[in-house]
Amino acid sequence: MSQHFQILIIGGGNAGISVAAQLLLKRPGLQIAIIEPSDRHYYQPAWSLVGGGTFDIHKTVRAESSVIPQGVTWIKEAAETLEPEKNTVITREGNTYTYDQLIAAPGIQLNWHLVKGLKETLGRNGVTSNYSFDYAPYTWELIQKLQPGQTAIFTSPGTPVKCGGAPQKIMYLAADYLKRKGWTGKVNILFDTAGGVIFGIKKYAVELQKKVDEYQIKTNFKHDLIAIDGEKKEATFKVTDAEGVSHEVVHQFDMIHVVPPQSAPDFIRKSPLANEAGWIDVDKHTLQHNKYPNVFALGDATSTPNAKTGAAVRKQAPVLVKNLLDFIDGKQLSGNYNGYGSCPLIVGYGKLILAEFDYDNNPTETFPFDQAKPRWSMWALKKYVLPWLYWHKILKGTA
Numbered sequence: 327m328s329q330h331f332q333i334l335i336i337g338g339g340n341a342g343i344s345v346a347a348q349l350l351l352k353r354p355g356l357q358i359a360i361i362e363p364s365d366r367h368y369y370q371p372a373w374s375l376v377g378g379g380t381f382d383i384h385k386t387v388r389a390e391s392s393v394i395p396q397g398v399t400w401i402k403e404a405a406e407t408l409e410p411e412k413n414t415v416i417t418r419e420g421n422t423y424t425y426d427q428l429i430a431a432p433g434i435q436l437n438w439h440l441v442k443g444l445k446e447t448l449g450r451n452g453v454t455s456n457y458s459f460d461y462a463p464y465t466w467e468l469i470q471k472l473q474p475g476q477t478a479i480f481t482s483p484g485t486p487v488k489c490g491g492a493p494q495k496i497m498y499l500a501a502d503y504l505k506r507k508g509w510t511g512k513v514n515i516l517f518d519t520a521g522g523v524i525f526g527i528k529k530y531a532v533e534l535q536k537k538v539d540e541y542q543i544k545t546n547f548k549h550d551l552i553a554i555d556g557e558k559k560e561a562t563f564k565v566t567d568a569e570g571v572s573h574e575v576v577h578q579f580d581m582i583h584v585v586p587p588q589s590a591p592d593f594i595r596k597s598p599l600a601n602e603a604g605w606i607d608v609d610k611h612t613l614q615h616n617k618y619p620n621v622f623a624l625g626d627a628t629s630t631p632n633a634k635t636g637a638a639v640r641k642q643a644p645v646l647v648k649n650l651l652d653f654i655d656g657k658q659l660s661g662n663y664n665g666y667g668s669c670p671l672i673v674g675y676g677k678l679i680l681a682e683f684d685y686d687n688n689p690t691e692t693f694p695f696d697q698a699k700p701r702w703s704m705w706a707l708k709k710y711v712l713p714w715l716y717w718h719k720i721l722k723g724t725a
């Protein structure tokens with residue numbers, strides 16, 4: 327089967343749905359289709375709260391059919407082969423779709439298989455991850471079972487990840503939970519990260535370090551998780567020293583929260599849309615593809631060097647819409663994305679640092695106070711305001 331659409335969108339996640347809704351608001355009558363295989367749509371940012379036992383997992387999922395904007399055709403298939411020279415997408419189901427303009431928004435791929443033994447033990451043996459709807463509730467089960475003398479490990483991989491703060495947020499929630507029991511320093515908390523610093527922007531790193539000290543967390547930098555043996559409760563890390571020499575170390579755990587290595591989806595990596603690193607190769611300000619001018623992209627799968635977050639998508643979507651409409655109208659592209667990303671860094675129950683920054687890592691804070699200080703108001707924003715905003719405004723194209 328072959329079908330043509332004026333605008334074809336790959337991915338009906340945060341980015342694909344927001345941009346479709348905004349396009350229709352700006353120009354009703356556009357003929358748009360979204361290729362999206364999943365019949366469920368997730369609000370992923372709340373999974374950190376689910377893992378900390380303070381958000382209902384069922385409130386993070388809705389039927390995909392309920393978020394597809396009215397007037398948009400939903401193709402419930404997976405994009406597989408991209409032929410941008412022919413304006414064509416072929417799906418895994420074997421159907422062919424052609425387009426005038428393409429918007430690629432397929433999100434990031436979680437590469438669980440790159441950590442040896444992980445897939446076999448995830449969800450059992452004290453091994454969990456908030457990066458999955460299926461396992462975030464298990465994180466909370468494990469935190470509550472921790473006892474003095476035990477060890478909880480929190481990992482962060484060496485690849486780009488969605489929400490760079492999420493590997494740490496759950497660690498601070500666990501640490502705060504234990505603190506409230508009077509067990510600070512009695513349960514060993516390890517932050518085993520492939521990175522070399524606690525956070526890339528000094529203003530926020532200073533405040534996070536204070537929390538690390540307060541909770542007596544041991545940080546192990548340049549520790550990249552490569553294998554897990556769930557039965558033996560052993561995690562193996564590749565450790566790289568200052569000279570670049572690597573060796574392996576094994577850490578015992580009673581619970582381990584794993585953030586898997588991540589990449590652009592395989593079908594993007596092998597397509598002509600990818601840059602050398604596999605990401606969709608777009609101009610970082612216009613979001614237009616560097617080789618194929620009728621292709622635009624946004625969200626976690628692009629080459630733009632911003633923090634991969636829903637907050638970034640919120641700023642990218644109106645820029646992409648503006649530029650796509652300019653392109654259709656034969657005008658100079660006028661939208662400009664400055665790399666805005668935001669990371670709501672939960673540092674305990676009722677305490678949140680709202681990091682906001684641009685491509686140059688300059689803080690670009692929204693509120694008229696120092697957002698590096700942990701605040702209850704910012705926690706309330708994350709827990710109560712943003713989920714509502716997501717379902718009722720962002721996915722409707724009005725925020």
Ligand SMILES: Cc1cc2nc3c(=O)[nH]c(=O)nc-3n(C[C@H](O)[C@H](O)[C@H](O)COP(=O)(O)OP(=O)(O)OC[C@H]3O[C@@H](n4cnc5c(N)ncnc54)[C@H](O)[C@@H]3O)c2cc1C
Binds near residue numbers: 361374670
């Ligand atoms: C634990 C966790 C905590 C987070 N915390 C925050 C936070 O506090 N703040 C924040 O702003 N962001 C946060 N994020 C990140 C945020 O969820 C993502 O950045 C955002 O969802 C990116 O939008 P996207 O549309 O690019 O990707 P997604 O929303 O993941 O959507 C991608 C869509 O593409 C579809 N797709 C995949 N393959 C194909 C294919 N072959 N064909 C067609 N469709 C396909 C998928 O099914 C999916 O629906 C968090 C994420 C996680 C996991």
